[in-house]
Amino acid sequence: MKKTIKLGLIVLAISATLHFCKELEGEEKLDTNGILQVLLLKKNSASEGESLGLTIAYSHRFTRPNGEIFFCREYSTAYLEKKAEWEEGLDDFVAEMKTGIDLDLKIDLIDGPCVVPNKVSACIYEGVDGINDPIPYAYSYIGEHEYLVPAMQYYGFTSTTAKGACQEAATSSGIGSIYKCYVQGQCWE
Incomplete structure (x- = not known):
């Protein structure tokens, strides 16, 4: 049966x-x-740090108050000792961006990787604070256009493109950087 x-x-x-x-x-x-x-x-919605083969310990996601994502900054386990130090000044940074470029930012502190679902580009800084693991930043279209270039100009850099801002900021602090465009025609190169 x-x-x-x-x-x-x-x-x-x-x-x-x-x-x-x-x-x-x-x-x-x-x-x-x-x-x-x-x-x-699928590639554009992945964690930038994980796509580089890093084990991401924590991240900062920068958004508008309505949740629209500007960018993610990811830190590997090599940066765990710096976590408290780097999160200490985030409120001051938000206030400075509001004053300097009239941009309302909200910062989400995340344990683990951070994803920008509509990522168009990435800027990967190498050798920050003498630690050899890179720090990847992944940007949405508005993240590049409304945050990255205006913020760099506010800090006195002359770049008018996201690629230039990524490279100029790294060069001025004596570290390396790599700029990647994931969606041709949308990146501010």
């Missing part, structure tokens, strides 16, 4: 699956371009 019930359920499952597949035959299938779009979206 049990074997008959199991066999009946298997036949029912197979016929339901075949029926469902037949209904999908008329649906639009993904072509190569569609598959690439899905893969690009």
